[in-house]
Amino acid sequence: MNRVPVVVAAALLAALAPTSAYASTWTVDDDKADCPNAAFTSIQAAVNQAAPWDTVVICAGMYYEQSVPASGNNSPSQTGSRNGLTITKPLTIKGAGADKVTIRPAAALGTTLAGTAPYLRDGGGHVVTVSRQSGGSSDDNENFLDLSGVTIESPDIYAEAGLAFFNTSGRLANSRIGTIKSDGGPYSYGLLMTNSLQGAEAGIRREVTIEKSIVNGTVLFDDARGADGTATTTVRSGIKAYGNVTGSRVAGSVGYTYGQRGSITGSEITGAVVLTDAETGPDPSNPLVRAFSATGSSLLGGLTNSGTTAALVTGNFWGTSTTTGPVETGTVLSEAPAPLSVPAATLDAPPTGAIVDPYGPTTVAWDETIYPVVVAADDFGVKSVELTANGLPVATVGRTPYEFEYRPAYEHIGDHVVLTAKITDSSGQTTVVSTELDVPAVTTSANGTVTGSVPATLSLSVGAPAAFGAFTAGVAKDYVATSSATVLSTAGDAALSVVDPGTTAPGHLVNGTFVLPQPLSARALNAANTGSMFGTVSGTPLTLLTYGAPVSNDAVTLEFKQPIAANDALRTGTYSKTLTYTLSTTTP
Numbered sequence: 001m002n003r004v005p006v007v008v009a010a011a012l013l014a015a016l017a018p019t020s021a022y023a024s025t026w027t028v029d030d031d032k033a034d035c036p037n038a039a040f041t042s043i044q045a046a047v048n049q050a051a052p053w054d055t056v057v058i059c060a061g062m063y064y065e066q067s068v069p070a071s072g073n074n075s076p077s078q079t080g081s082r083n084g085l086t087i088t089k090p091l092t093i094k095g096a097g098a099d100k101v102t103i104r105p106a107a108a109l110g111t112t113l114a115g116t117a118p119y120l121r122d123g124g125g126h127v128v129t130v131s132r133q134s135g136g137s138s139d140d141n142e143n144f145l146d147l148s149g150v151t152i153e154s155p156d157i158y159a160e161a162g163l164a165f166f167n168t169s170g171r172l173a174n175s176r177i178g179t180i181k182s183d184g185g186p187y188s189y190g191l192l193m194t195n196s197l198q199g200a201e202a203g204i205r206r207e208v209t210i211e212k213s214i215v216n217g218t219v220l221f222d223d224a225r226g227a228d229g230t231a232t233t234t235v236r237s238g239i240k241a242y243g244n245v246t247g248s249r250v251a252g253s254v255g256y257t258y259g260q261r262g263s264i265t266g267s268e269i270t271g272a273v274v275l276t277d278a279e280t281g282p283d284p285s286n287p288l289v290r291a292f293s294a295t296g297s298s299l300l301g302g303l304t305n306s307g308t309t310a311a312l313v314t315g316n317f318w319g320t321s322t323t324t325g326p327v328e329t330g331t332v333l334s335e336a337p338a339p340l341s342v343p344a345a346t347l348d349a350p351p352t353g354a355i356v357d358p359y360g361p362t363t364v365a366w367d368e369t370i371y372p373v374v375v376a377a378d379d380f381g382v383k384s385v386e387l388t389a390n391g392l393p394v395a396t397v398g399r400t401p402y403e404f405e406y407r408p409a410y411e412h413i414g415d416h417v418v419l420t421a422k423i424t425d426s427s428g429q430t431t432v433v434s435t436e437l438d439v440p441a442v443t444t445s446a447n448g449t450v451t452g453s454v455p456a457t458l459s460l461s462v463g464a465p466a467a468f469g470a471f472t473a474g475v476a477k478d479y480v481a482t483s484s485a486t487v488l489s490t491a492g493d494a495a496l497s498v499v500d501p502g503t504t505a506p507g508h509l510v511n512g513t514f515v516l517p518q519p520l521s522a523r524a525l526n527a528a529n530t531g532s533m534f535g536t537v538s539g540t541p542l543t544l545l546t547y548g549a550p551v552s553n554d555a556v557t558l559e560f561k562q563p564i565a566a567n568d569a570l571r572t573g574t575y576s577k578t579l580t581y582t583l584s585t586t587t588p
Contacts, residue, residue, distance in 0.1 A: 024054045027381050030061030034096075034426040035381025036398045043093070043103065044085055055092040058150065059381050059426050060100035066109050069124035075132050075167060076196060076227075081115030081124025084154070087145055088133045095149030096380055096426065098176040098213075098343040102151045103128060105159065111183075112158040118185040119228050121194045123167075125160040125187075127152050127180070132167045138197065140169035140207045147171065149346035153178030158185070161192035162217065165208045173211040174344040180217055190217030190252060193260075198225050199239035201284050209244040212344035216251045218271070219243075224258035234258060236277070240285055245269070249342050253301060256292060264294040268340055272301040273313075275325070281309040298336045303327060351378040351425040353385070353433055359501070359580060360419075360435035366408045366442070374402040374433075378425040386422045394419075414441040459488035460496070460583040466560050471575070476566040480559060485524070485581065487554040489547060492587035496556070497541040498522055501580045506539035509562065509575035516575055517568050521561040526554055534561050541582065 026046040029038035040046040044065050046056045067086040069077035084105035087093075095101035105113060105127055114125045123131035130145045132138050147170060152162045155178075162177040172191065182188035193208045208221065221243025226232025236259035243262035245254060253271030256262060256278035264273065279291035294303070294313040302318070305311045305325035313323070314330030317337060323329065353376035364370055372394075376382045385402040387394040390412075395404050408417055417437040424430050463484035471479065487496060500506040505515040521534035524544035535542045545556065558581075564570070 027057045029059040035059040052089045058095040060096045064106040066106040077122045077124035078115040078119035083129045084127040087130045092146045097346040098151045105157045118187045121196045126164040127154045128163045130165045130168045143168045145170035148173040151176040155179045158183040160187040161189040164192040169206045171209045175213045177215045190215040191219045193221045205240040207242040210248045211246045214249045214342045218252040219254045221260045222257045223260040261291040266296045268298045273303040275305040280311045350429040351423040351431045353423045355435045363438045366413045369407045372404045374421045376423045381426040383424045388420045408439045412439045457490045461486045473570040479562045483558040485556040491585035494547040494585045496545040497543045499541040507537045511573045511575045514571035518563040525557045
């Protein structure tokens, strides 16, 4: 027979390990139409809220941004200069796609971002500026922006660059830098990497990569130091700086200046590649490779090297272009490589979710109102959840919590009802989940006798979550935690079981993406059963107690055991798992 379950979901919080920072994800949607649960409508607001190494997800929209550049002795900005976005911390910023997300400077910034005068080596004047805070981190493993899936443009406001990395590192992937308005000033770049500090070969390393993107305009990788207008603007800074163009198209020139290193690989460059005192010999940090190289690319604007050491540019297609200065062209491609399809598409996973209440199959009387609950998630954002019953609409909810109200119809008496939830994400992808309800037949009696009846009752309540406390790394030990439950049953028999309903490492405690190697065990004790053995928790229900007769307010102790081996690797943070306890019967 089908069991009639009562389900209680409880959170089992395990080891409270030493405190640490958790990377968070912040969602932005300009009008909250695609991602109704987004916390921000401004990218800059999300950037300001985010902690270092957090992720900012940008849903489809047009974003007009404005910000004041960071400025100080070690990270200057021209007086009066402004940015669209200013980013001064390591982040991942993931847009929904270059064809869906556009970033522009806000009209309130006026006709120019440059301030009192255009200025190259500073943190202001750009649509998007990535700069260090004054006195802040500067190395590529300390301040790195991973930006993808966006279009950056400024067709109406003068900007010195679309995207500028100043004393910082980063990656632009699957993106587009479009029209950047020029007012005839000295600076007009699509992408810019500059520096204002001094270093040594054993010191700071920076790297900026353009990957699977298109840049309309000039790209400049500059490793000089000094303020604009001084002689030191042509003096190498000594900082190891790399500029890479990979699988991308640059509709303009690409410049490497004053000690800059880097590579051009599998790309299309329509303008000239200009090496001005670039590092072209063996890389001082790794003499086995060249500090600059270009290979597998279409270099349609030619190459100029003003240095004395030959530039390694083998295996490229030159068309009718020429080279100037010392170069090693090696084997030349007779035909251009296949045209690039850029920017590359942004990966967008379909949404996930489940109907968690009722956790079916379960039984509902035809005149009983229930409140189904759906949990749903997506890498960008859930747009809506639609609930139907046997194909008929119940309701559509656009914001969390995804809670509904449903009452079986009279015609469903004695029938099965399938509750179906369709989860739609911000890009229109859908995932369907369902559960079943049994609507039992209604019986009546014509006898005239006086009777007393006991309604069919199964009741299970669970106490406070069980907590193991702190796990100690490197020490083999079995940790034990307890909780409590109260059981009430009017059925002829009943069984109390536990299951891990999740899809991630069933039966194991998890901490983000980290999983404890040893499985979780559980048992239940009461007055009639004081010595049961522990059983392993998994995605299959584990029976903890059985009852052969009705029982009222039976006090049950729920025990959990978590073994930790001496060589088990433990991640700082909280390991936990939500378990589902079920009280069921075959003879209600």
